Structure formats: structure tokens, C-alpha cells
Amino acid sequence: MTGLDQDMMQKNLTCRSLKEAQKNMFWFTIVLTFVNLIFLGLGVLLTEYAISTGIDAHKDALFPTIALQTKMGIGLGLVFILGLIAAAYSSADSALTSLTTSFSVDILKIEERYEVKKQNLLRKLIHVSFSVILILVIVSFEYLIKDDSVINKLFTFAGYTYGPLLGGLFSFGILTRLKVHHIATPFIAVASPFIAYILSWLALEMFGFEFGFFILLLNGAVTFIGLLTASLFTKN
Incomplete structure (x- = not known):
């Protein structure tokens, strides 16, 4: 998963060539x-x-x-807590940077639509907005996870969010040379997690089988099949 998100991509921005970026990722x-x-x-x-x-x-x-x-003593306890806070800040910092950059550049296209002064203002507003959203998500986890652990729920959610990326867009692009109309791709990527959830619910109700973390594979397979089907209606 790390190799596909913007957080990983940003680690390669200082590389001078494609070969250096590939070496860095390896x-x-x-x-x-x-x-x-x-x-x-x-x-x-x-x-x-x-x-x-x-x-x-x-x-x-x-x-x-x-x-x-x-x-262990208060000193070692403080070191533990500081390490935990540092890890949380590190993850939050990279996530906020990625979210702000992606939303500003890819969705709002502020570099094309606004002047530099307004771009800076919008970036700050977007950054603060995503910070508030992130805090609300963290607080909501207290009620969402119930008796489960955060890491288990995190991997479950990742199975739905990264399924279209790993199983669909990445695998489909690497394993095939087929083309899919650009309008169909986002609809397939958004619909796949819902279809995967329904299939996993049916499997649990009808056969007593729980997918668990394998929801990532199911989600990816649904995305792959969706893209494959859409490619049949696209001129290659």
C-alpha cells in the first residue's frame, strides 16, 4: 500500500531521474x-x-x-509517551500534506484557476479543514471500533479504500494493455467497495464465511472485473 500513495511518491520527488527513483523505492x-x-x-x-x-x-x-x-519509572514512561506522540505526528503530518496537495492541485486545480496570493490562502484553509476532519475521524474511532483494536479496524477500512487502487488500477494497468474510458474509471472505483461489502455480507449470512482482511482481495477483484468489463466497450 505504501508504494501507491502520495506519501510514498513525495519521497521520490528529490530524485533526479526515473532510475534513481526506482532505486530509492527498492x-x-x-x-x-x-x-x-x-x-x-x-x-x-x-x-x-x-x-x-x-x-x-x-x-x-x-x-x-x-x-x-x-x-519502569516516570522517565521511561515519558519516553514511551513521547515516542507515541512523535509517531502520531509523523503520520498525521504526511497524511495532511498529501490530502491538502491532492485536493488543492488535482480536484480544485488552484494552480490553473487562481493567482499565487489566493492559492496560498486556499491551501491554508484546506489544510485547516482537513485537520479538523482528521480530529473528528480520530474521535469517532472511539465509537466505531467498540471492543476491537484500532489497527484491526484500520486494516479493514484500508481493504475498502486500497482495493480499487491495488487490485484494480495498479494490477489492471500492469497486467493488461487494455484501455478504459476515463469517465467509467471513477464510477467503478467508487462502486467496488460497496459491491465488495454486499458480497462479504452475503458470504457471512449464507455460508458463515467472514472475509476479514481478505476484503482487500475481494474489493480488488471486483474492481479488476469492472475495469475488464468496461474495456470491452472502449475502443483499444
Whole structure:
């Protein structure tokens, strides 16, 4: 998923050529794999520590409970909390930058429609607006996730949002040379998550099968089939 979003793209903007950008993405992928393994290992160690010391905390409460309610001391607890805040700010910063840039340039096309002074004003207003929306989304998670963990819900939502990107647009563009009319593409991408949700609900009700994180594959397959069908009505 990281290789397809604007956050990853921005890491390649300083590369002087396509070859350098490809090299950057290749090595970044390797580094990111090891970083994820390290954090996965740290998570396992924290869980084992909680079990061995009798700490009764689960899911999202595990990290802050170990940081603040153990004998590690206030200093180490503050380091834990600062690290958590730093990680949150890092993710929020890149997300806000991506959302602001995409909405301003791709949707509103402010560089084509407005002068520089008004562009700056609009960017600031859009940035503040997305900040407020992000805060509301974070607060709403308290009521949406219920007894589930944030990361589980996050991957579930990502299955719906990244399905059209991974399974449809990316895979369809790489594996085929077929053309789809540009008007049909956004409708297919928007409709696919709803179709995938209905299919997953039917599978659960009729067969007792829950897709879980595999909703990403189902969503991508629906998008791919939709694009393939649309290509039959497009002159290639």
C-alpha cells in the first residue's frame, strides 16, 4: 500500500531521474521490511512482559498501561509517551500534506484557476479543514471500533479504500494493455467497495464465511472485473 500513495511518491520527488527513483523505492522497501520486523518483535516482547508481570491490558490499552502503570519509572514512561506522540505526528503530518496537495492541485486545480496570493490562502484553509476532519475521524474511532483494536479496524477500512487502487488500477494497468474510458474509471472505483461489502455480507449470512482482511482481495477483484468489463466497450 505504501508504494501507491502520495506519501510514498513525495519521497521520490528529490530524485533526479526515473532510475534513481526506482532505486530509492527498492531500497526503501527493504529498509521498511526490517523496520516492521523490529517493531513486530518489540510488540511481542511487550506482550510477553505484560503476561509475565500480570498486567491486565489488551489491544490499544497495552502500550500506555506498560508505559505508565509499571515499575519502569516516570522517565521511561515519558519516553514511551513521547515516542507515541512523535509517531502520531509523523503520520498525521504526511497524511495532511498529501490530502491538502491532492485536493488543492488535482480536484480544485488552484494552480490553473487562481493567482499565487489566493492559492496560498486556499491551501491554508484546506489544510485547516482537513485537520479538523482528521480530529473528528480520530474521535469517532472511539465509537466505531467498540471492543476491537484500532489497527484491526484500520486494516479493514484500508481493504475498502486500497482495493480499487491495488487490485484494480495498479494490477489492471500492469497486467493488461487494455484501455478504459476515463469517465467509467471513477464510477467503478467508487462502486467496488460497496459491491465488495454486499458480497462479504452475503458470504457471512449464507455460508458463515467472514472475509476479514481478505476484503482487500475481494474489493480488488471486483474492481479488476469492472475495469475488464468496461474495456470491452472502449475502443483499444
